[in-house]
Amino acid sequence: MFTTDIFLPNLDDVKDFVKMTSKYKRLPISLISDKYVIDAHSIIGIISLDISKPIQLQITEEDIPSSFMVDLEPYLYKK
Numbered sequence: 001m002f003t004t005d006i007f008l009p010n011l012d013d014v015k016d017f018v019k020m021t022s023k024y025k026r027l028p029i030s031l032i033s034d035k036y037v038i039d040a041h042s043i044i045g046i047i048s049l050d051i052s053k054p055i056q057l058q059i060t061e062e063d064i065p066s067s068f069m070v071d072l073e074p075y076l077y078k079k
Helices: 011-024 041-045 064-076
Strands: 002-006 029-033 034-040 055-059
Touching: 002 064, 011 041, 011 064, 034 041
Parallel strands: none
Antiparallel strands: 002 055, 029 034, 029 055
């Protein structure tokens, strides 16, 4: 399992993130915020979260493509 925090501070970032995750439809990507668990491929689901704070990204699969990790880089939360 892989987990990290991401930050999507505005709707343009949300749209770009969903567009990026759509390239990895078979990858089980979840976003966790408070008590909510959302499919990261769903723009409506992400918009329903509080995007003013970091969101935990979770992938339950062990075999994560290296291209996904490169694509994820701009969205990683930098403390």
